[in-house]
Amino acid sequence: MRSDKQNRTPLGLKIAAGIGLAFLHLPILLIFLYAFTTEEKSYQFPPPGLTLKWFAVTWNRPDVWEALGLSVRVASISTVIALTLGTLCAAAISQTKFFGREAISLLVILPIALPGIITGISLRSAFNLAEIPFSFWTIVLGHATFCVVVVYNNAVARFRRMSGSLIEASMDLGADGFQTFRHVILPNIGTALLAGGMLAFALSFDEVIVTTFTAGQQATLPIWMLEELVRPRQRPVTNVVAMVVVLVTFLPILAAYYLTRDGDQISGQGK
Amino acid sequence: MPYAVSFQQVSRHFGSVRAVDAVDLEIEPGEFFAMLGPSGSGKTTCLRLIAGFEQPTSGHIEIFGETAEGVPPYRRNVNTVFQDYALFPHLNVADNVAYGLMIRGVGKAERTREAEAALEMVKLPGYGSRKPGQLSGGQRQRVALARALVNKPKVLLLDEPLGALDLKLREQMQEELKVLQKALGITFVFVTHDQGEALSMADRIAVFNEGRIMQTGTPEEIYRRPKTRFVADFVGSSNVLSPQLTERLAGVAEWSSLRPEDIRLGAEGGHEATVTGTSFLGSATRLTLDVTGEKISVLLPSGGRVPEQGKSVRFSWNSDALHLMGAKA
Numbered sequence: 001m002r003s004d005k006q007n008r009t010p011l012g013l014k015i016a017a018g019i020g021l022a023f024l025h026l027p028i029l030l031i032f033l034y035a036f037t038t039e040e041k042s043y044q045f046p047p048p049g050l051t052l053k054w055f056a057v058t059w060n061r062p063d064v065w066e067a068l069g070l071s072v073r074v075a076s077i078s079t080v081i082a083l084t085l086g087t088l089c090a091a092a093i094s095q096t097k098f099f100g101r102e103a104i105s106l107l108v109i110l111p112i113a114l115p116g117i118i119t120g121i122s123l124r125s126a127f128n129l130a131e132i133p134f135s136f137w138t139i140v141l142g143h144a145t146f147c148v149v150v151v152y153n154n155a156v157a158r159f160r161r162m163s164g165s166l167i168e169a170s171m172d173l174g175a176d177g178f179q180t181f182r183h184v185i186l187p188n189i190g191t192a193l194l195a196g197g198m199l200a201f202a203l204s205f206d207e208v209i210v211t212t213f214t215a216g217q218q219a220t221l222p223i224w225m226l227e228e229l230v231r232p233r234q235r236p237v238t239n240v241v242a243m244v245v246v247l248v249t250f251l252p253i254l255a256a257y258y259l260t261r262d263g264d265q266i267s268g269q270g271k
Numbered sequence: 272m273p274y275a276v277s278f279q280q281v282s283r284h285f286g287s288v289r290a291v292d293a294v295d296l297e298i299e300p301g302e303f304f305a306m307l308g309p310s311g312s313g314k315t316t317c318l319r320l321i322a323g324f325e326q327p328t329s330g331h332i333e334i335f336g337e338t339a340e341g342v343p344p345y346r347r348n349v350n351t352v353f354q355d356y357a358l359f360p361h362l363n364v365a366d367n368v369a370y371g372l373m374i375r376g377v378g379k380a381e382r383t384r385e386a387e388a389a390l391e392m393v394k395l396p397g398y399g400s401r402k403p404g405q406l407s408g409g410q411r412q413r414v415a416l417a418r419a420l421v422n423k424p425k426v427l428l429l430d431e432p433l434g435a436l437d438l439k440l441r442e443q444m445q446e447e448l449k450v451l452q453k454a455l456g457i458t459f460v461f462v463t464h465d466q467g468e469a470l471s472m473a474d475r476i477a478v479f480n481e482g483r484i485m486q487t488g489t490p491e492e493i494y495r496r497p498k499t500r501f502v503a504d505f506v507g508s509s510n511v512l513s514p515q516l517t518e519r520l521a522g523v524a525e526w527s528s529l530r531p532e533d534i535r536l537g538a539e540g541g542h543e544a545t546v547t548g549t550s551f552l553g554s555a556t557r558l559t560l561d562v563t564g565e566k567i568s569v570l571l572p573s574g575g576r577v578p579e580q581g582k583s584v585r586f587s588w589n590s591d592a593l594h595l596m597g598a599k600a
Contacts, residue, residue, distance in 0.1 A: 163357060168324055169359070173370050173371035173419075175374045176345050183370070183374075184359055188359075
């Protein structure tokens with residue numbers, strides 16, 4: 001191999017990489033930029049002037065707070081459901097052997113591989129069939145389907161690395177199932193659960209497609225933004241909200257990355 | 272006084288595999304008991320049956336006179352030193368050792384004191400604040416031992432605890448374990464596939480093969496008077512002679528065993544054989560003899576004259592060295 005002599009990248013490749021990165025990230029910067037523009041009806045470039053007034057306007061809009069509150073509640077409860085079900089499922093799959101184990105593992109992961117629109121339509125028709133009115137809880141259920149996967153993937157990877165004899169050792173030393181979970185299992189899978197939970201929260205927080213099909217009259221923050229874009233009134237408010245969404249979803253993903261960095265990769269962050 | 276551990280016709284089947292097959296076993300209180308056998312012979316499953324990680328398919332187990340079936344591991348007064356040590360990676364050494372005490376609700380101060388005493392007993396004083404990951408294999412093994420012993424179990428189970436250690440350390444630990452067992456008076460049940468380890472450490476040995484106990488006895492008995500061909504071959508690789516050869520050499524048509532170190536070479540008397548191979552082992556030389564088509568190995572002490580390959584030699588043994596095992600051993 002001559003790679004050690006060739007660590008100088010050709011200039012052309014550097015430029016191409018730069019253009020690629022710019023293409024990916026400049027639009028996001030533009031969103032941020034328009035949060036400060038003085039022009040409220042159309043996004044003209046360059047902005048005629050810069051102002052901070054939209055932050056104050058956003059702060060005083062009750063519909064923003066309502067949507068944000070709903071999103072936070074949905075994401076929190078979906079995450080709690082995902083943490084419980086995902087951990088239990090991962091424990092069952094990795095600690096025991098039974099017929100059809102691989103099939104069940106696949107079924108758990110499937111919702112994240114399915115296009116969101118399929119999940120959305122199927123849930124909607126299922127709710128219709130069961131005559132469940134669309135509400136806060138139908139949104140939560142919809143989100144939980146893919147949040148479980150994220151937690152499950154993180155937990156199962158950690159469980160597999162954990163020596164099975166640790167649990168036996170704990171039982172051998174007098175700890176029953178609950179004590180073993182609290183003193184041995186939880187400390188060993190804690191960071192994986194935290195990472196999985198944060199990712200699940202982030203996924204739920206910016207979900208649009210499944211929400212469109214499972215929500216009734218309520219609008220989560222992403223749905224609210226979608227509706228707001230078609231109205232030509234106080235447009236930069238949407239941009240301010242967009243900045244908040246980026247922060248709220250990006251920070252947990254970053255934290256999850258650092259928590260699991262020296263272990264397994266974070267599974268399921270692609271949704 | 273009841274037995275420390277007793278098995279009555281205990282079987283453990285996994286599907287169609289009979290891991291443990293109708294085993295009867297009695298272990299005396301205070302005994303250093305070894306379960307010896309090749310891998311897959313059922314010895315580890317027996318240990319797990321005592322610990323409570325497995326339940327018998329049929330049969331009856333008692334630990335100090337109390338029925339053990341259906342009693343979960345955490346309610347048995349038995350502790351285990353695991354093959355991979357199974358130290359908790361998130362706890363430091365002191366917390367690992369004190370784990371059992373913490374579960375039982377022993378106060379922090381007393382816990383710390385007892386853990387330190389246990390660490391001192393296994394010659395690791397002052398190691399309490401380290402993490403298991405910072406210890407060598409031998410040190411981890413000692414921590415695992417301290418973690419089990421701190422609970423003052425009635426029976427200590429050791430699952431091939433010396434398997435991962437190098438030879439020098441292994442011999443040292445064998446010695447220490449023996450001393451520790453005598454000092455504490457706790458019943459030790461020790462699983463191993465190393466016959467040398469079993470012979471040198473145990474008060475009594477049970478030799479396992481294919482889920483059954485082939486023979487139980489003192490190391491001397493197992494070594495000198497094997498009951499079956501398997502035991503003769505597995506415990507110290509004795510020569511197993513067919514009934515035909517035994518008849519020719521000793522006049523009895525039975526299987527027999529003859530220890531390599533009990534055979535002498537001489538000019539006159541005895542029986543004739545051809546040397547087919549020699550290998551130098553350090554303290555001795557191993558000779559392979561061909562006696563009318565059967566191979567016999569002989570250990571000659573170093574320093575003597577070693578006959579060359581292909582030479583014809585005469586060999587003999589003390590009359591009590593040939594051990595008869597019956598016609599169907």
